[in-house]
Amino acid sequence: MADPRGDIPELDTIVALRLRQVGQRLTPRRRSLLQILRSAIRPLTIHEILDRGSELAMSSAYRNLTVLEHAGVVNRVITKEDFGRYELAEELTEHHHHLVCSSCGLVRDLLPDVDAERLLNVAMRRAIEQGFAPATHRLDIVGLCADCAAREPA
Amino acid sequence: MADPRGDIPELDTIVALRLRQVGQRLTPRRRSLLQILRSAIRPLTIHEILDRGSELAMSSAYRNLTVLEHAGVVNRVITKEDFGRYELAEELTEHHHHLVCSSCGLVRDLLPDVDAERLLNVAMRRAIEQGFAPATHRLDIVGLCADCAAREPA
DNA sequence: GACGATAATGGGAGTGGTTCTCATCGTCAA
DNA sequence: TTGACGATGAGAACCACTCCCATTATCGTC
Structure with missing residues (x-):
């Protein structure tokens, strides 16, 4: 809402x-x-x-x-x-992630879901094991936006 | 090995x-x-x-x-x-992700694990629902590397 | 092996996003 | 009102990156 x-x-x-x-x-x-x-x-x-x-x-x-x-x-x-x-x-x-179009550069927000975020904690834990102190993360999904996908049939 | x-x-x-x-x-x-x-x-x-x-x-x-x-x-x-x-x-x-130090800019490779990849598949699926055609993804764990963490007690 | 077409190379100039400089302006306390 | 100090804006400076072009290497063909 x-x-x-x-x-x-x-x-x-x-x-x-x-x-x-x-x-x-x-x-x-x-x-x-x-x-x-x-x-x-x-x-x-x-x-x-x-x-x-x-x-x-x-x-x-x-x-x-x-x-x-x-x-x-x-x-x-x-x-x-x-x-x-x-x-x-x-x-x-x-907290959100980004959709990044590799063709036109468009960036759009993508709200993550709870399950996905929980899984990410695993990756964080592994970072800690390597002496790294994780604070946050960035996840970009890279691909083609709807417009560019329609334009490039490849 | x-x-x-x-x-x-x-x-x-x-x-x-x-x-x-x-x-x-x-x-x-x-x-x-x-x-x-x-x-x-x-x-x-x-x-x-x-x-x-x-x-x-x-x-x-x-x-x-x-x-x-x-x-x-x-x-x-x-x-x-x-x-x-x-x-x-x-x-x-x-396929790997990156550890990125927010203080000194160091970038190190991090091999992903199964759970982290599962998260990404969830995110990709949601991207598709929004008309986006995902090709790949980028996941960066952002925080302090061991050296910077030792230097900045904060 | 020589030749010609075409692509790769390298140095330097150009481009554009970002930062720096500094003179001016605004703000706040006394 | 005044003084101290921070914020602002215009443009110069900076730097990563790209473009230009003359030179050089590569590859197919004779």
Whole structure:
């Protein structure tokens, strides 16, 4: 029922707290960046962000996204494309995976199911055995989106 | 017993075939690139490749890695670092996942286990339900490597 | 083995995403 | 109001990567 990207009343409060913990403030620019990311249904590129954000300098966008990422409220998503995409951190939305189209570069969110996540813990445990301290994971399903699959019969 | 990165007698044969299928040849440069990747225990950056490959121009390295990737024998790995890493395609080694250190950027291979793969099949099936045609997947376990964990008590 | 067509190579210039610099502006406390 | 300090924005700088093109190697054919 509740859309995970919908209203999170205390989002500002949470974000302000996180920022304060790393010695940063919640400025108007940062608030509008979060607003833009919150209303998106997929990770956005810098240009998509600038298009939606009025009066936002590119340098400020990059700088603030980095600050927000460091504060743990924004996540930089990496794909096969040669530029980054940004989304709200999972803790502020929901843990999810990505569908990545290898043809057109489209990235779409995919909510995982409970059973799948449980299985993943096994992989985490094996990481620990190797001296690694796992914090989270990234799962991308790579293939062709519906549009590209229709276009490429191969 | 058998090290997955060890000798694969017909590697050249397989690679030559794959290249021919996309209208390319197995040249000395490409052979040496494969040799370098084969002897590595983790995905290599361009600079690591150039350091190990004598007399290899950067433009040729990039061009040939792209050709090899297109032929399906090399895989470009993306991390949080702002440059790519290359490894032999899974079909020539073994399907595996990556441990990615969020602090120092280290990438290490992790052989998957049956349960983890089962999870992925679940995720793939759900991708199909959404009109997506999955071809492969990427699973990264993100956290702190042993060295960074020791350095950062947090 | 020589020749010609075609592809591969390598150096350097070009491209574009991202970061850095710094002068200016805004914010907050006193 | 003032002063200190952080945030902002415009553009320069940076760097991974790609493109261009003259040179060189490869392969089939005579």
